[in-house]
Amino acid sequence: MRLELRKPSGPAEDSIAMRVVVACLVEIAIISVVAQPGAVPAPVAIAALVLAPFGYWISFRRRSSSNLLLKIALSVALLASLGQFLGEVRSVTSFDQARVPLASLFLWVQVLHAFDVPRRRDLSFSVVSSLILMAEAGSLSLTTSFAFFVLPWAGLAGAWLSLSSRPRADQVATPVAVRRHALERRAPRSAPIRSAAATAGLALLAASLVFLAMPRLPGNFVRTPPFSLAGNASPISAFDGGVTNPGLPADPGDGVIDFSSGGYPGFSDVVDLRARGRLSDELAFRVRAQQPALWRAEVFDRYEGSLWTMTDDETVTLAQDGDGLSYRVPGDVAWRNDAMGVDSSKVVQTFYIEAAQPNVLFAASSAQQVYFPSAGLRVDAAGSIRSPILLDEGLVYSVVSEVPLTTESQLQAAPNRVPQRLETYLQLPDDLPGRIGDLAARISVDRLTVHARVLAMQSWLQTNTRYDLDVPRDPEGVDAVDHFLFETRRGYCEQIATSMAVMLRTLGIPTRLVTGYGPGQRNPLTGYFEVKQSDAHAWLEVFYPQVGWVAYDPTFGVPQAAPSASSRFMAGPVFAAIGRFISTAVPQPVKAAAGVLARSVVSAGAFALRAWPIALVALLAAGLLALAFRRSQRRARRAPRTPGEAAFLDLVAALEPLGHKRTVNVTPSEFLEGIAADRDIDRAVLGAAETVVRTFEQERFAATKPSKAEVALAHDASVQVRDLVGRR
């Protein structure tokens, strides 16, 4: 019995350009995966990088062979890599951990496949594989620098699409000869470059528009989100559930701990409203989540004039969930923080810590389940989760939260009666100045529902106070809210949020202060929310009977509980990012000038709207003028339409230096007569000119058109005239 391989269905691909492009595509895809930290082991990465191009070279050399032995060897190697994958994947404990052996398997498949790609179809498989690798690398990439891989990959992919869209040699007739000749001497050499640039530009524009229009839907719940520890954990000694913030400066002695560039005083056992300072714009962490949220850390319920503290600082240890991977927040804690009687959605968030943070876990709204690389997590009564280790750079954890989807009608319908158990949240200092309550009463006069009062309060604060990080520290002994509302009306988010919380409490509405981080800026390319140290923030939560705690941010506004339809698209973040970039790149005078210009345009637009008939007439007139100008430009630029006309125009151009300038009212024959009348003209020039003119006239006016040979003769004659005139 003789073993024979079945013949391939198509001929071998001989295009070296196509093979080089595919090899580069695969190489870039491999590098992009390798560049992601921890994606693949280094030996695998190096082997893949070296072997893949070698494989493509071997494949090209042996593209017409049956390669029976090679195929057998590749099959064995593939089975070996599959065996290795199965061996490694057996020991992983989460889907996230399976990524490393999976990436290795992908790489090996890619590399082995590179050794046997004889046909165009096989090369297509390689390109698809490279796309899969790029997708894997993209899903692992945390930063915008992945663009350095995407852009060249996209360019090469475009080149591959272009090359492979050409028919194979066996699909078209084999020509005996292919001749290319320009109809004119001045064939624009830049035309192919312009064409390629236009193609790339159009594809980029189309991709950009699609990207902007692509909705970001919540997606399905990911059951095993990633979590991992980077390097050595920094355990907290004698951890009892308290908050440790290594970024805070030491107490200077007056009992007030100010801000440091990387330490927010709100992440501690107390929020001191006298603290001052600025946080840096350094990246604190990245969050992968379906929607933006205020990343909640701690909750304070007791206001003491210039401090917020916690009434109940008892914590309980979180028990491990049944899956052995996560920790579930106890039901009573969740219940106390969860919305009641309203719908909610599960939001999965994964936090990638970029700068050292306190041992408080940030999470959206009410955390339900935590995936964390260390045991011993504790939670307080308000749902603030503390870890026995510091959140160092590189640590990854995930949280599944319940985010209430409260509606306007539910809030409006909430009754005013406060449950007995919530009286803690109505606490006020005994010496609270009465004018605060008076102000609150004035602001909320005629507002009958809790919701109306809360909105009135928030609106008043947003209108009458200013966010200012340069305000001096409050004088000793004053109430922080009183000083803010009646003296400065400028302050930090802590003062603004506290003022709203206290004023609402004077009206009998339960409130509490929350510290954490703002949503940050969503990177339109990576999809991550990038949260800076300076995004550390304080806001308040208001309790609505039969609804639950609802967050309000009188400083900057509140992100909607249920994201609006427009927030599902990337257009907003992209334009915002462009705006931020322009804002940082453009000097202030230019920005000011642009502002003046923009205001002028707006006022002109407003005027045009008022006087729309005049604007309409002006618009029409401008359109007609533009049309006429374009037509005249086209006419002026119009290229010769026929070879005879081209030869004649060449002749006219060649004789211009000799003083024989043709105007539009001179016929070709009259032009020729003018040349003939010139005694200085060379007879050879005259003869050639006559040939050109007669051919042009015959082509334009005669019933019998000149033959191709005659036209070619005229063209040669015009060239001869140019040469003869040039010699003179």
Place this chain on the structure above:
Amino acid sequence: MRLRKRAVGLLMGAGVLFFLGTNVQAGWLFVLAAMLLGVVLAGLLMPVRSTRSVVVERRAPADVHQGDQALIDVTVHGSQRTTRRGLLVHDRYFEPVDLWVGAVDPRERVEITTIRVARRRGSHESVPVSVRSSAPFGVAERRRRVAVESPPTLVYPVVEQLGSLSFVRPASTTESALHTAPRRGQGPEFLGIREYRPGDSMRHVHWASTARTGVVMVRELEQEQTRRLAIVADVSRDAEAEDDGLTPLDRVCSAAASIALAALAQGNGACLVTGDHHGDAQVMAGPDERELLQRLALVEPTCDGRGFPALIADAAASLRGVDSAVLVFPTWHGNDADHLVPVVESLAGRIPMVVAVLIVLESGPRKDVLAEERVNGLEQRLCAVGAVAYLWRPGASLAAALGMEQAEQVLR
């Protein structure tokens, strides 16, 4: 505009990436998905531009023999300002071919020369070409019909060099054979009408003209001098091409042309007799080589329904003075011995030599073709009534069928 498989692949890939991106909230997956969709969008728009204002010209030989290879030039002009990319020209002239033009820069002409086989006999009028482009990404293909103006090509039947025909008597001189201008005489061919002159036979009075003009008019007849050979061809019907690419009618025309040209080369005159759409005999007297080939190139099935035997009977009167009559006919069922032998016998009584060239068709399952044994029977019966019969079987050369090769071997 036609979407290609690639577009479906890209759309599916974008969908998968979007699905994955949505579930893991990875922004780069959305970027990749957007790129794939962007390529689809751009790939849908750009081919429209690529095929716009493309001009195609074609240059082909004026005449060629069936089955011969011909050089065909196709010239493509682009636009004045932008490069036309990925052009593929589908041309059905002579035979369908796809010509890869690629990119055509502004004010550039691309001339592609291909060899094509003239498979169909007759006049090949210019046909429009289909200009296609799926550039730059091969996502969708735009097709546009472009009219091409070019003079027609006449494809003559296949002509075999037969040398000296055994059944044709050589002419006395070449000069006399080449003289094909008609002369008045007593031949069978009608030359014109003139007034009666004393001495004219009353049999030549043309009564219709006499009645119309009131003057006695007589028919003037051509003098038969050089015509020695008459070829009567059965062009009544045709069928699909056989393995050699020739239809039965092509083979009839090929045999008629080859024999006629061989006769002319021998210094003999030849006339061609075919039927028209009514089944009446059409006699082409004294044609030169080109006229004969043009006539046979344009022969189409008459579908007259009367059949070849009736044509022979009709033409018998016209063949007076002919030395040899060559009957060229396919072995259709209507040309069986019962119908054909009586008329051939009658013809053999009038003409010194009657030759029958039987174009043997592959019978197979077809019922309208004589089976092998009936063909042999026909041959025998034709020989029995005084005709010389040759069988030209499929795949064989005509020269071999006419025994010319054997004759040449004998001469050697």
